Amino acid sequence: MRRIPVFSTMLVLVAVAIMVALGFWQLQRLKWKEGLLSHYAAARDISREVEWTSKGVGEELLYRRAHLTCSAVRGHSSIAGRNAEGKPGMGQTADCALPGGGKALVVLGWSEQPNAATAWQGGDVRGVIAPGPRLVADPPLGGLEANEIPDPSGIPNNHFSYAMQWFFFAATALVIYALALRKRLSRD
The missing domain is CATH 2.40.50 (OB fold (Dihydrolipoamide Acetyltransferase, E2P))
Structure with a gap:
């Protein structure tokens, strides 16, 4: 019976952890950007120069x-x-x-x-x-x-989609590794 490759598994898990962290970072940036855009929108309504x-x-x-x-x-x-x-x-x-x-x-x-x-x-x-x-x-x-x-309404706020991309990349990496690992283990 073959063993699960430790180095490859650790490498994939570290990569997935980094991608998930980047996804949460983009969610934090989403909140920051929403606040910034709200500040800009309010600034337009201030008449005092x-x-x-x-x-x-x-x-x-x-x-x-x-x-x-x-x-x-x-x-x-x-x-x-x-x-x-x-x-x-x-x-x-x-x-x-x-x-x-x-x-x-x-x-x-x-x-x-x-x-x-x-x-x-x-x-x-x-x-x-x-x-x-x-x-x-x-x-x-x-x-x-x-x-x-x-007009600040033209400033894009794509951070939610960026976060979803990072989470998708992490899930894809896990699925591909699981399929490769299953194929490797089934050969025995």
Whole structure:
């Protein structure tokens, strides 16, 4: 009669334990992400503006209304974006120097053409803090159309499906090992 292989069994059990731990870790991340998304959704409803300081803004201020003074524009560029109606195009950006030091990326507005807002050279900006972080101007500046306002509802929360994948991988590993072990033991 053959014996159960100790090393192989231990290796499979360790791998399964790691996969199960990763599944529970993803469930913890699910709760964390739900809290973060709830915080972001609540931030959108706060009408009081925060000031974008020379130190920048932290992640806890994402999706809040904010204002800053762009004392000088260091450069213009464009990024992919959508206008207020959802039409794809280019978000026109300015790399702003702030009074007292620091910098901020400002999305001035939207156009179909890249580099459409190179005439804008600074001033007061009001808008919504988007990931990056960047300030999406609302109202738009430089004669541009309005950008799509940043919305946290578009942030995916896939942690439950990731957890289920890890649990499925662990179960699959156990089934495959059990079938291989049964085949090996039945040869005797």
